[in-house]
Amino acid sequence: MQTSYGFDKRKLLSCLSHGAIFLSTTFLSVGIPIAIYFVSDDPVVRNNAKESINFHFNVWFWATVIGVPIGILSFITFGLGGILFFPVVALGFAIHWGLTIIALLHCIGNADEPFRYPFIFRVF
Template sequence: MQVTYDPDKRKLLSSLCHGAIFFSTTLFSIGVPIVINIISDDPVVKNNAKESINFHFNVWFWATVIGVPIAVLSFLTFGLGGILFFPVVALGFAIHWGLTIWALFHCLTNPDTPFRYPFIFRVF
C-alpha cells in the first residue's frame, strides 16, 4: 500500500522549515524546524526539517568563527576593523540568504524531494 501526502501541506511545512532561518538571530528560528520534525509524519518534510536544523547550526557556527574575530578587531581598532571587513560580513549574509531563497524555491517547485544545502556539515 502506497501512502500519499498532501503536496500543499508538504510545500508549506518544508518552506516554513527553511524560511525560519530568516529569523536566525532569535532562538525561535530553530524551534520551527524542530517542532515540525516532531509533529510531521511526512518523510520529505522530516528531511527538510533536519536539513534546516543543520543549516542553522552552520550559520551560527560560521557567524561565531568569523564574527568574533571581526568584533574584537573592530573594538581594538576603534571601528576600523568593522569597516575593513564589511565586505566579508556582506558576503556571508548574501550566501546565507541566497541559499535560503534557493531552498524555498526548491521546496515550492519540487516538493517531492528534500533540499540539501551544499558545503555544510550535518549533525542530524
C-alpha cells in the same frame, strides 16, 4: 501500500522549515523546524526540517567563527576592523540568504524531493 501525503501541506511545512532561518537573529527560529520535524510524519518534510536545523547550526557556527575576531578587531581599532571586513560580512549574508531562497524555490517547485544545502556540516 503507498501512503499519500498532502502536496500543499508538504510544500507549506517544507517552506516554513527553510524560511525560519530568516528569523535567525533569535534562537527561537530553530524551534520551528524542530517542531515540524517531531510533528510531521511526512518523510520529505522531516528531511527538509532536518536539513534546515543543520543549516541553522552552520550559520551560527560560521557567524561565531567570523564575527568574534572581527568584533575583537573592531574593539581594538575603534571600529576600523568592522569597516575593513564589511565585504566578508556582506558575502556571508548573501550566501546565507541566497541559499535559503534557493531552498524555498526548490520546495515550491519540486515538493517531492527534499532540499540539501551544499557545503554544510550535518550534525543532526
